[in-house]
Structures are given as structure tokens and as C-alpha cells.
Amino acid sequence: MASINGGHLVGKYLKEIEKIDIVFGISGGHLESILDGFTEYKIRTIDVRHEQAAAMMAHAWSVYTGKPGVCFLTAGPGFTNGLTGIANAYLDNAPLVVLCGRAPIRDDLKGALQEMNQIEVVRPITKWAATCHDIRRIPEYLSIAFRNATGGRPGPVMLELPPDILNITVDESLVPMPSRSNPKYSVHPDDADLKAAAEIINNARKPLFIGGSGVGFSRCSGQLEQFIEKSGIPFMLMNYGRGELPDNHPLSVMDMGNLGLFFSIGQNDVIIAAGLRFNWLLQFGKIIPPTVKIIRIDIDPQEINRNVEAHVGLVGDTGSVLDQLTPLVKKNDHSAWMNTLKSAGRSLLDYELRMRETASDPIHPIRLVAQIQKFVGDDAVYIADGGDTQYFGLAGFMSRQKAGVVASAAGLLGCLGTGIPFGMAAKLARPDKKVVVLNGDGSFGFNGMEFDTMVRHGIPVVCVINNDCAWGMIKHSQELSIGKDRLQCSELGLIHYEKMVEGLGGYGEFVTKDEEIVPALERAFASGKPACINVMTDPTVTSPATPLFYQSLKM
Amino acid sequence: MRFSILLFFLYKILRWASKHKPAYSNYIGSIHEVRIMIKTADGKHGRLFIFDKGAVSSRSGARQGYDAAIIWSDAGTGFRVMASRKDEEQFKAAAAGRMKLDGMAFFAQWFNDGVKLVM
Ligand SMILES: Cc1ncc(C[n+]2csc(CCOP(=O)(O)OP(=O)(O)O)c2C)c(N)n1
Numbered sequence: 001m002a003s004i005n006g007g008h009l010v011g012k013y014l015k016e017i018e019k020i021d022i023v024f025g026i027s028g029g030h031l032e033s034i035l036d037g038f039t040e041y042k043i044r045t046i047d048v049r050h051e052q053a054a055a056m057m058a059h060a061w062s063v064y065t066g067k068p069g070v071c072f073l074t075a076g077p078g079f080t081n082g083l084t085g086i087a088n089a090y091l092d093n094a095p096l097v098v099l100c101g102r103a104p105i106r107d108d109l110k111g112a113l114q115e116m117n118q119i120e121v122v123r124p125i126t127k128w129a130a131t132c133h134d135i136r137r138i139p140e141y142l143s144i145a146f147r148n149a150t151g152g153r154p155g156p157v158m159l160e161l162p163p164d165i166l167n168i169t170v171d172e173s174l175v176p177m178p179s180r181s182n183p184k185y186s187v188h189p190d191d192a193d194l195k196a197a198a199e200i201i202n203n204a205r206k207p208l209f210i211g212g213s214g215v216g217f218s219r220c221s222g223q224l225e226q227f228i229e230k231s232g233i234p235f236m237l238m239n240y241g242r243g244e245l246p247d248n249h250p251l252s253v254m255d256m257g258n259l260g261l262f263f264s265i266g267q268n269d270v271i272i273a274a275g276l277r278f279n280w281l282l283q284f285g286k287i288i289p290p291t292v293k294i295i296r297i298d299i300d301p302q303e304i305n306r307n308v309e310a311h312v313g314l315v316g317d318t319g320s321v322l323d324q325l326t327p328l329v330k331k332n333d334h335s336a337w338m339n340t341l342k343s344a345g346r347s348l349l350d351y352e353l354r355m356r357e358t359a360s361d362p363i364h365p366i367r368l369v370a371q372i373q374k375f376v377g378d379d380a381v382y383i384a385d386g387g388d389t390q391y392f393g394l395a396g397f398m399s400r401q402k403a404g405v406v407a408s409a410a411g412l413l414g415c416l417g418t419g420i421p422f423g424m425a426a427k428l429a430r431p432d433k434k435v436v437v438l439n440g441d442g443s444f445g446f447n448g449m450e451f452d453t454m455v456r457h458g459i460p461v462v463c464v465i466n467n468d469c470a471w472g473m474i475k476h477s478q479e480l481s482i483g484k485d486r487l488q489c490s491e492l493g494l495i496h497y498e499k500m501v502e503g504l505g506g507y508g509e510f511v512t513k514d515e516e517i518v519p520a521l522e523r524a525f526a527s528g529k530p531a532c533i534n535v536m537t538d539p540t541v542t543s544p545a546t547p548l549f550y551q552s553l554k555m
Numbered sequence: 556m557r558f559s560i561l562l563f564f565l566y567k568i569l570r571w572a573s574k575h576k577p578a579y580s581n582y583i584g585s586i587h588e589v590r591i592m593i594k595t596a597d598g599k600h601g602r603l604f605i606f607d608k609g610a611v612s613s614r615s616g617a618r619q620g621y622d623a624a625i626i627w628s629d630a631g632t633g634f635r636v637m638a639s640r641k642d643e644e645q646f647k648a649a650a651a652g653r654m655k656l657d658g659m660a661f662f663a664q665w666f667n668d669g670v671k672l673v674m
């Protein structure tokens with residue numbers, strides 16, 4: 001009669017049923033038998049330096065691999081430190097599975113170490129949260145957790161595992177593993193709605209397809225390609241949808257940027273928005289005039305008419321909706337309209353396009369981005385994290401990779417500090433690709449200590465700091481709102497982050513001049529180490545995202 | 556000439572609106588010093604609009620510093636498109652390379668959206 005403890009059951013389920021081979025977290029006494037379960041079942045652990053990084057890495061793992069990401073948090077402070085990452089995954093609809101320690105149930109209400117009501121705290125930022133009370137039900141609870149994380153619109157879940165069930169053993173034969181993993185299914189829209197959508201699309205003269213994270217989570221590049229190439233509709237992919245078709249696809253109008261999109265969106269006669277929320281970034285849909293016909297595709301029926309009423313709503317996973325829609329759509333050519341959009345975009349972005357080509361002193365952030373892009377190329381993964389920094393990264397980087405350009409701090413939580421964890425997860429998921437994190441100097445501070453994690457685990461990400469010696473977006477917003485002479489908590493000063501990275505065992509460079517950028521990148525990649533290139537950029541430059549943000553708070 | 560006159564009247568209207576049209580004065584709000592230039596590419600015609608803590612002021616000429624600029628290929632196009640007050644005409648001018656933005660492009664859009672509230 002073989003016996004198994006609760007922690008090993010966790011490892012066994014993860015490996016054998018969900019095929020999980022990597023998890024992210026920090027150790028803790030409450031988790032000990034789970035940690036040993038990881039050893040037993042040969043699951044790789046990436047132990048970080050702050051639990052928020054673990055949650056963010058697991059979230060990012062799901063973005064870069066399409067599989068749920070798993071993190072482990074110890075009871076109490078491990079849990080509370082992870083909350084920001086969980087909230088971020090919740091607002092980003094990422095399938096994050098959180099395994100969380102807990103004070104013993106036996107000692108509830110007695111004042112046990114790290115005793116707190118974690119479930120009530122986490123419930124509003126998870127799709128599902130529960131405590132398992134019975135060692136024999138561990139596989140069942142884990143199965144429910146994964147089902148909730150990945151089913152329908154994905155999102156984070158948390159399973160609390162107390163020592164009462166982890167640190168005891170049970171006869172293994174009494175705890176059978178589910179024989180099948182959770183079934184795959186997809187939701188389909190109504191036939192009449194599909195026909196109505198096709199009719200609008202077939203009659204469109206100036207259409208635009210905009211895809212969001214739903215396109216990315218659907219992993220629908222094949223279906224999207226067929227739809228786009230048959231319908232001839234120009235497209236733009238945003239958030240985690242970016243790169244599902246490459247930025248340089250002939251029908252992509254990615255190069256007109258968010259600015260071009262904002263300016264021209266009202267000129268389209270039909271907008272097809274797939275897996276994209278009309279949230280504050282799209283001014284709750286107000287930037288689309290009522291004359292424009294809107295077709296919305298979303299896995300969540302609640303999104304279809306949210307903020308703006310759609311002419312047709314197609315509920316379902318983007319890939320399967322496109323599978324059904326494409327046969328109803330006529331072969332068409334909208335290349336003239338696409339060229340119009342692109343050339344309007346060039347006029348609107350004229351300044352940025354010139355700055356990319358011009359060496360300047362001090363360095364303009366978009367020039368920094370352009371130089372990185374020129375050196376690293378488009379077969380790489382880029383992440384931008386920061387305020388203004390995030391705008392410049394999104395505008396300037398181009399990639400052929402899926403989710404190849406992600407502004408990790410531009411999600412709904414606007415969560416600074418996500419860049420480094422995303423970069424680490426990207427490098428682990430795609431070790432043969434170059435991974436660049438463009439970090440604001442302020443944002444770098446949140447997870448800069450993770451350079452230690454990168455060094456210990458051999459994760460050679462290159463992090464370029466766009467260093468304006470300030471919380472730039474906030475500083476420039478304060479300049480607009482309260483005036484230059486009353487700036488508060490918005491300046492940081494010159495800090496040698498690259499030295500900190502060297503101290504942690506990574507590679508560091510300090511750059512102040514345009515001509516130093518590319519050689520520094522060369523040396524950083526050649527070092528084979530996790531690297532930080534600290535680049536001093538023009539502190540007076542503001543991105544268009546700042547006044548947008550400023551305006552959104554004006555009452 | 557017509558272009559410069561149009562810019563001058565635009566300034567007068569915006570200044571009036573900043574004092575008498577609550578929707579507009581609320582829109583420009585208490586923003587600190589934003590300077591919008593509207594000019595021709597050759598720099599022969601232009602006017603600077605300054606928004607500072609709810610007040611609108613202006614100076615003629617294309618040589619002053621600005622945060623954002625709307626640059627017309629020529630005065631005729633600038634006049635025609637601005638007088639039409641149509642987004643579509645602006646967009647077409649941009650697509651034809653006859654209207655370009657410089658500097659903080661967002662503010663050019665902000666400026667245009669404000670004008671729409673007044674006209
Ligand atoms: C965790 C977190 N704290 C604070 C903020 C508020 N915030 C938004 S942008 C910003 C400034 C970011 O500065 P930096 O990373 O240096 O980027 P920059 O704007 O200078 O390019 C701050 C503090 C936030 N979004 N997230």
C-alpha cells in the first residue's frame with residue numbers, strides 16, 4: 001500500500017494531468033510538502049525575490065505559451081505580496097492558477113502564525129477561490145481550479161491548501177487522478193448574427209479590424225489570417241493579441257500607432273473589434289462616432305454591448321467565430337483604404353518618425369527604441385513597462401513573434417513593475433529568442449531585485465532603462481495640472497541601476513550618448529548574462545499617453 | 556491672407572468661449588501652459604494659441620516655440636479644411652500629406668476636439 005502526502009499529490013496532479021513543468025514562487029514553511037512534490041515530479045521551480053513577481057511571471061507564462069501559469073505563495077505575507085499580480089491577471093483575463101499556503105485549520109481563531117482570511121481578500125480579484133479540506137479531494141479541487149482558470153473568458157483562480165491536508169499521507173489508491181483533463185469546448189454565435197455580420201462586412205468600404213487580448217488567448221493566427229486575407233480588411237492587433245499575425249503583415253496598419261488609430265477611427269465605416277474591451281484606453285468607445293457600424297466578437301457576452309451598443313455581437317472564442325464567419329465573407333480588396341490609413345498615420349506621426357531617425361542629445365526615448373529595434377530586429381520579444389516609456393515601446397517596437405510587443409504596464413491595472421517578470425517568463429518560454437525589456441527608471445525599482453532570480457536561474461534578459469530620472473508620466477501630468485513649480489513625489493534623480501545589476505552578478509552599461517546605444521546592446525547580448533543598460537534620456541519629453549491619462553481624470 | 560484671418564477669428568472665438576461657454580471652459584480646464592501652433596509648412600503664416608489655467612491667449616507668426624503644431628502644406632489647404640470643420644477633410648488632408656502634426660500630437664487632437672465644442 002503506497003502512501004502519498006498532500007504536497008506530493010499536488011505535484012503529481014500538476015505534472016501528470018495538466019502537464020505543468022514550471023512554476024513560480026517563494027518558499028515558506030506552509031508549502032514544504034508541495035515544494036517536495038515539485039522535486040518528486042520534476043517540476044522546475046523559479047524562486048523569485050518578491051511574490052508579486054511570481055504571480056506576474058505565471059501570468060506572463062500564459063501569455064507566451066497559451067497554457068495556464070502556476071504560482072505558489074506561502075501563507076500570509078506571501079499571499080499578500082502576490083495580490084498585485086493576481087489583481088493584474090484578473091483585469092487582464094489571464095489564466096493564472098495560484099496555489100496558496102494557509103495557517104492550519106486546526107489552529108483557526110487561536111492566533112496561528114500568518115492566520116488571516118485570505119479567501120475573502122482574494123475573492124473579488126479571482127474567478128474562483130476555495131480552500132481544500134480533504135487530502136483525497138486535492139486532485140478534484142485542482143481540476144476545478146484549472147477548469148475555472150481556462151474555461152470561457154480566462155482569469156486567475158486561487159486554491160488554498162492548509163497543512164492539515166498537505167502534511168498528512170493517504171493511501172495513493174484512494175486518490176485516483178482524473179483520467180482525462182478538462183474537455184475543450186468553444187461557444188458559437190447565432191447563425192443569424194453571423195449572417196448579419198457578414199453582410200455588414202461585405203458592404204463595407206472603409207473597414208478596420210481591431211483585435212485585442214481575446215485574439216491572443218484564442219491562439220487563432222490561422223483563422224485570423226484566413227479572415228483577413230479573404231476579406232482584405234486592414235487590421236491592428238493590440239494588447240496580448242499583438243503579433244498573432246506579424247506586425248509587418250501586408251494588411252497590418254500597426255505602424256499608424258494608437259495615435260493614428262484614435263485620429264482615424266471615426267473615418268472607418270465598419271469596425272470589427274475582436275476580444276477587445278472598449279475601456280478607458282478607447283475612451284469607453286466614445287471615440288467611435290455612431291455612424292460607424294460596429295461588429296463585436298467576444299467570448300464574454302457582457303462585453304458585446306458594454307459602453308457602446310454593437311450593431312452585431314458575435315459571442316464566442318475569436319478563432320471559432322472567425323472560422324464560421326470567413327466562409328460567409330466575400331473576397332475583397334481594401335488595399336486603397338489601407339494605404340489611406342497608413343499615409344494618414346505617417347502624417348500624424350511625422351514628428352515621431354523624424355525623431356526615430358535623428359540622433360539627439362539628450363537622447364529622445366523614441367530614438368532609443370528605434371536604435372534597439374534596429375539592432376535587435378523583429379524576431380524578438382519586446383516588453384515595455386513604465387508610464388511614458390510604455391507608450392514609446394508600444395509605438396516603436398515591431399515584432400514577428402506572437403505577443404512580440406507587450407506593454408505589460410498598459411493593462412487595465414496599469415501595473416508598473418510587470419516588465420521584468422514578463423521578460424523573464426518570455427525568455428523561459430522562448431529561450432532561443434532575444435528578449436528586451438524597456439523599463440521606466442521608476443518602474444525598474446519594483447522588481448529590479450529579480451535580476452538576482454535571472455542570475456541564479458540563467459535567464460539572460462536585456463533590460464534597457466529609459467531613464468528620465470523621474471516618474472515621468474506623473475511628473476508631466478503634474479506639470480499640466482498643478483504646474484512645474486509644485487511637483488510632488490515625481491522626481492527620482494540619477495541612479496546607477498546598472499551598478500546594482502552588476503552587484504547582483506549581471507552585466508551593466510551606462511549610456512548617455514546616441515552613438516553608445518548600439519555598442520552597449522552588442523556587449524550586453526554578447527555577455528550572455530542578464531543585463532541592464534541604463535540610458536539617460538530627455539527628461540522633458542512627454543508621451544501622448546500622458547495628456548490622455550490626464551484628461552481621463554478630469555471631472 | 557484668408558488663412559491668417561481665419562486663425563485670428565478662431566482665436567477670438569476661443570477666447571470668447573473660454574469666458575462664456577461653460578462646456579469649453581470646462582474642457583480646457585485649468586491646464587498649465589499648453590501652446591498649440593497652427594502654421595503653414597513654409598512658416599509664412601501661423602498663429603500660436605496658448606492655454607494657461609483656463610485663459611486663452613494668442614500671438615501671430617509661425618516662429619514661436621510650441622508643444623504641438625498642426626502644419627498645413629499651404630495656406631489655401633489650411634483655410635479650406637479648417638473652414639469646412641469636417642474631420643473627414645482633416646483626415647483626407649493628412650492622408651494626402653497636406654496636414655502634418657509636430658510635437659505632442661495628442662494636443663493637436665485635444666485642440667481640435669475643443670474647437671468642435673465651440674463651433
Ligand atoms: C505600481 C504602480 N504604482 C504607481 C503607479 C502610478 N504611476 C503611473 S505612471 C507612473 C510613472 C512611471 O515612471 P517610470 O517608470 O519612470 O516611466 P516614465 O513615465 O518616466 O517613462 C506612476 C508612478 C502605477 N501605475 N503603478
Ligand SMILES: [Mg+2]
Nearest residue numbers: 440441470472
Ligand atoms: Mg521615468
